Each structure stands twice: as structure tokens, then as C-alpha cells.
Amino acid sequence: MSHEIELKLALPHRALPALRRHPLVSAAQKLGNAVTLDNTYFDTPALQLKARKVALRIRRQGRRQLQTVKCAAVSSGGLSQRPEWEQDYTGAFDFGAIDQPEAAQLLARHHDALVPVFTTRFRRETRVYSPREDLRILMMIDTGEVSLHTPDGVERSAPICELELELEAGQPLDLIELAETLASDLPLMPADLSKAERGYRLFLGTPSTAVRAEPSAIDATQNAVDAFRTLAFSCVRQWQANAAGALEHTDPDSIAADFIHQLRVSQRRLRALLKLFAPALPATFVADWSVRLRENANRFGDARDLDVFHAELFAPVAPEGLADEASFSALASTVRRAREEARAHACHNLDMATQGRLLLGLTADLHRLTIDSLIQAADLRTFARLRLDRLRKRTRRLAAAAETLEPTRLHALRIGFKQLRYAVEFFAPLFPARAVRRYLEAVVVVQDTLGFLQDVDAAQQRLAAWVAADARLAPAAAFVLGWHAARYARLRRRALRESTPLLSGRKPW
Incomplete structure (x- = not known):
């Protein structure tokens, strides 16, 4: 052999x-x-x-x-x-x-x-x-x-x-x-x-399908750097598979949005991973790759945001007999053109050479990481508990600040919960599986609630910009926002109530 x-x-x-x-x-x-x-x-x-x-x-x-x-x-x-x-x-x-x-x-x-x-x-x-x-x-x-x-x-x-x-x-x-x-x-x-x-x-x-994040495969015998490397390579596999899948669909009209979405997820998870393990990693490595991964994700952000706007906020609206037909038709055309342009832009930015250089560069840097004696001796479970506690305290502060229900603070709370969720997922094999699963299920509920609020807030800004460019869209834009207003008001009140037990109650680690 x-x-x-x-x-x-x-x-x-x-x-x-x-x-x-x-x-x-x-x-x-x-x-x-x-x-x-x-x-x-x-x-x-x-x-x-x-x-x-x-x-x-x-x-x-x-x-x-x-x-x-x-x-x-x-x-x-x-x-x-x-x-x-x-x-x-x-x-x-x-x-x-x-x-x-x-x-x-x-x-x-x-x-x-x-x-x-x-x-x-x-x-x-x-x-x-x-x-x-x-x-x-x-x-x-x-x-x-x-x-x-x-x-x-x-x-x-x-x-x-x-x-x-x-x-x-x-x-x-x-x-x-x-x-x-x-x-x-x-x-x-x-x-x-x-x-x-x-x-x-x-x-x-x-056919090739979008690749979701792999379950964490770390174990308690690893040191922090080796655990980080295991998790980072998992994210790299998700990134690479989705970049390759998206490159198979180079026509802007047929590009699979889910490939782009999962590629961006891989970038977010890698950035969250860098922050989570920062105390065990070289500062220059963390700073450099945090910037490069954010810039890479931003290449595809508008296409995904418009797909979410269309699927979650525009398509569910039923205007028959109620909305201004001419205005709604004009808005539908505007949405379609914006999605086509964003997808064309994503296709242009989905460059094999750029993605290849980034993937190889990160892979090489992951192999080059060294482990000092202090990191080698540190207990991974203890490291995980300290990092999770720190994230939970930070998210609790964000929840307190969000009691004003201001959109920017609710959005910050959403990001805090997303980072907490990723961290719990990364460290999941170190703690009781049932307790971790229940905690994650509750976090996802809060994250979805805050996600809907952020989608509506972003849609309001996008619609305002379109109306400023074309006044004919104003009745339809108001109709779309009004369609979601009751749910938006209800979920704003619910978001903080759902957050409290996750940030102050029992924790699974």
C-alpha cells in the first residue's frame, strides 16, 4: 500500500x-x-x-x-x-x-x-x-x-x-x-x-447542490489551534464546494442563488471562527483574514439580499383588488431588473482566479500555524467555556441596548445571536448533546425573528431609494410594507422576550 x-x-x-x-x-x-x-x-x-x-x-x-x-x-x-x-x-x-x-x-x-x-x-x-x-x-x-x-x-x-x-x-x-x-x-x-x-x-x-456547513468534528483531546484548524478546514470545504457549484452556473439568469448563499455562510462562519479563537492565534493572521473574508463575502451580498427580499417580502404579497395595479406592476419590473443586475454582478465577481487564490492562501496559512507550549497545555473545554461565556455576556449587553427597539440595535442583537449560535455549533462536541441541541433550537427561533425584522428594515430602505428614483412606485411600496406591518410590530415585541432565557438562564456548557 x-x-x-x-x-x-x-x-x-x-x-x-x-x-x-x-x-x-x-x-x-x-x-x-x-x-x-x-x-x-x-x-x-x-x-x-x-x-x-x-x-x-x-x-x-x-x-x-x-x-x-x-x-x-x-x-x-x-x-x-x-x-x-x-x-x-x-x-x-x-x-x-x-x-x-x-x-x-x-x-x-x-x-x-x-x-x-x-x-x-x-x-x-x-x-x-x-x-x-x-x-x-x-x-x-x-x-x-x-x-x-x-x-x-x-x-x-x-x-x-x-x-x-x-x-x-x-x-x-x-x-x-x-x-x-x-x-x-x-x-x-x-x-x-x-x-x-x-x-x-x-x-x-x-446535479451539484449547495453544500451546507458540516457538523463540528473537534474533540476534547485537541489543543485550541488544532481544533481551530479542524473547524476552519470544514469551512474551507463548504466555501470551495459552493464556489465550484456556482461557477457551473455562469448564466446570470440561471445562477443558483443557494450556492451564493452558502458561499457567504462559509465566509461568515470563518470570520466568526477567527474571532472565537483569536486568543490562541497570531493577531496578524486574524486581522488579515477577517478583512479578506469580509471583502470576499461583500462581492455577493446584493444578489442574496435581493433574493431574500423577493422570496420573503415581495412574492408573498397578494395585491389583487387592493393595490394600485400600475404601481405594483412597475414595482415588480423594478424588482426583476434589480435581481438580474445583482446576479450579473455576482457572476462577474465569482472569478475562479480570485476564489482560487483566496482558498489556497488560507489553506497554506492554516498549515503554517504553530502551537506554543501555553496553547498546547490549555484545556479545550475550559477555553470553550470562557469564550462562550464572553459571547453570551456580550449578547446580553446588546439585548439591553435593544430595549429601545431601534432597528440598528435590533440588527446588532441579531449579529450577536448569530455569532453565539456559530460558537455553540463549533464547540458542540465538547458538551452534552441534548442540552446543546435544545439551546441551539431556541437560538435559531430568536435569530429568525430578528432576521425577519432586519429584512423588513432593509426592504424599507431599498423601497425608499426606488421610490426616490421613480415616484410611480410609492403606492406599491407602501402596500408591501403595510402587508408586513402587523407581523413586524408583533415580532419586535417578541424578540426581546425570547432572548431573555437564553442570555440569563441555564446554559449547556
Whole structure:
């Protein structure tokens, strides 16, 4: 068994000439001529290997055939490490060399049911990057496609255009630093999906969907920096998956709003995480990434805000027979144009090169974090309790200030609850699960209440700006706000009442 450590980077086909001309690529030693690799992936008809995250392929290169088995890898920022078994294929599967019991038993049990599922065919150019004796990285440029032909005659395919960096000697950080250098000049995006995973998606016909935040996977044996790194890599995976998903929908009229929303969620969670763990982290690291993540989220804010305005405040209004029809029609046109413009702006800002540089930069900085003896000795549960207590006290002060029911102070309270919620979610594995779950459920109720109030306040400002530009919209704008006025008044009074037990009562940590 060997352990494959690689970093996969997607790039647009038009960027291939620039990649080949890059000084680090053009100066690297060629490993022979480019070769065409034909791969057939096998599984049972019920995809039982996929269910256990095992991939089996036969690769044909010239006259030689190789059997490869790979197991699941945790991938983040495109960097993955996975066990791999490779041997010559002589016409029949041989799993005798697989020394991981679960994988060996799985393959042996389903040996006779294995059938071809999909194929990949790509041209591979390989170079060796070795600037010093203890560092050797294979640079492999792959271009081709994943394809399949179903029994009912349906053909599907998806393009392959990527740069794989495979570590033969050195440290994982060396891969990331090489990728960082290349990405400073090229549109390279870390890609966590393997060719096998892309093939299975094609086989199943499953469209990519927005990726929500992963549950916290920290444990009490970790120090604060390692816990932070675990949580940050989780956020990076959410960011990367949603950036990639949004890039698949480049038409402003069809871009999936949920991808943009979840991308922004990943930025908010990362910023909250930086504040939460700030005492254990370098101040410059916290300050730098707080700014960069806020600026990145702001690239997409208007599109999401207008989607919320339309879905939550405009679409539910039923104007028939009551509203000024001409005014309401004009407002509907204004809303539609504003959403189209905001989505076009989001598409323009969703740049592969920018997202790739940010993802690689943060991934590299996470790997570079060091742990001093004080942090190493600190108890993670104690650290968590101190940080959660501090956040709860801060939110309690915000609640006291919000008793005036002023919109800006209610909005500040909403942000306070959001940060408290993220913190409880991050530290959840350290405390009793049932108590944490109940507390979070109550926090979400308050956050939703405050969220509606903020949406109405933001809508009032947006509608006022539109009316100032076009007086015809005034009757319809007043109708929309009036439609929500009773609920708004009721929830303003409820918000502080719901907050009190969460900020002064029993806590789950």
C-alpha cells in the first residue's frame, strides 16, 4: 500500500497555454511524452463500492494495464491523502495485496458482481518539479473527459481540465506553496472532487447542490489551534464546494442563488471562527483574514439580499383588488431588473482566479500555524467555556441596548445571536448533546425573528431609494410594507422576550 498525497487544481481550457508557458512549468523536467490514459471504473449494479467510498479502476496505457484501488480521503482546499494499491492487471481482478481489512473484505465479497460503470479518457503531460534534493512534485496536466453509455442508450460526458500536483518527496505544505505560486498568475481553483466522484455523479445524473456547513468534528483531546484548524478546514470545504457549484452556473439568469448563499455562510462562519479563537492565534493572521473574508463575502451580498427580499417580502404579497395595479406592476419590473443586475454582478465577481487564490492562501496559512507550549497545555473545554461565556455576556449587553427597539440595535442583537449560535455549533462536541441541541433550537427561533425584522428594515430602505428614483412606485411600496406591518410590530415585541432565557438562564456548557 502507498499513500497518495496530491493537490488537484481545476482550470479553464483557455488557460492551458499560459499554464504550459509558466516559468515553473516550462522549466520543469519532462517525464517522457504526453500519454493517453483510458480508465474504466467498476462497481456493483447497486454501487456498493461507492457506498463505502472505495474506487476500483483498470487503467490502460499503451499495452500495459494496471489495477488500482483507492479508499476515501479527507480533502480540503484540493489537498487529499488516501491509501492506494496499484498492480498489473492480467485479465482478472486480484485483491490479495490489499492490506486494509475492510476494503479487502468488501472487494472480495462483491468480486463476482463487479461491472463497468463509467470511463475516463484523458491526455496526461507530466513534469517533475524538484528545486532541491528533498522536494519532488509531479506536475500532471490532464485534459479529456469522463463518459458513460447507459444500457438504454443514453450517453453522458463531462470535460476534464485540471492540474494535479502529486507529492513524491517533501511536505504537504510544499504542494500548497507551489500551487499558490502558480495561482498568482493563473486561474487555478482547488478541486476536491476526484475523477471517480465526478464519474459517479455523471452515472447517477445528480446535479451539484449547495453544500451546507458540516457538523463540528473537534474533540476534547485537541489543543485550541488544532481544533481551530479542524473547524476552519470544514469551512474551507463548504466555501470551495459552493464556489465550484456556482461557477457551473455562469448564466446570470440561471445562477443558483443557494450556492451564493452558502458561499457567504462559509465566509461568515470563518470570520466568526477567527474571532472565537483569536486568543490562541497570531493577531496578524486574524486581522488579515477577517478583512479578506469580509471583502470576499461583500462581492455577493446584493444578489442574496435581493433574493431574500423577493422570496420573503415581495412574492408573498397578494395585491389583487387592493393595490394600485400600475404601481405594483412597475414595482415588480423594478424588482426583476434589480435581481438580474445583482446576479450579473455576482457572476462577474465569482472569478475562479480570485476564489482560487483566496482558498489556497488560507489553506497554506492554516498549515503554517504553530502551537506554543501555553496553547498546547490549555484545556479545550475550559477555553470553550470562557469564550462562550464572553459571547453570551456580550449578547446580553446588546439585548439591553435593544430595549429601545431601534432597528440598528435590533440588527446588532441579531449579529450577536448569530455569532453565539456559530460558537455553540463549533464547540458542540465538547458538551452534552441534548442540552446543546435544545439551546441551539431556541437560538435559531430568536435569530429568525430578528432576521425577519432586519429584512423588513432593509426592504424599507431599498423601497425608499426606488421610490426616490421613480415616484410611480410609492403606492406599491407602501402596500408591501403595510402587508408586513402587523407581523413586524408583533415580532419586535417578541424578540426581546425570547432572548431573555437564553442570555440569563441555564446554559449547556
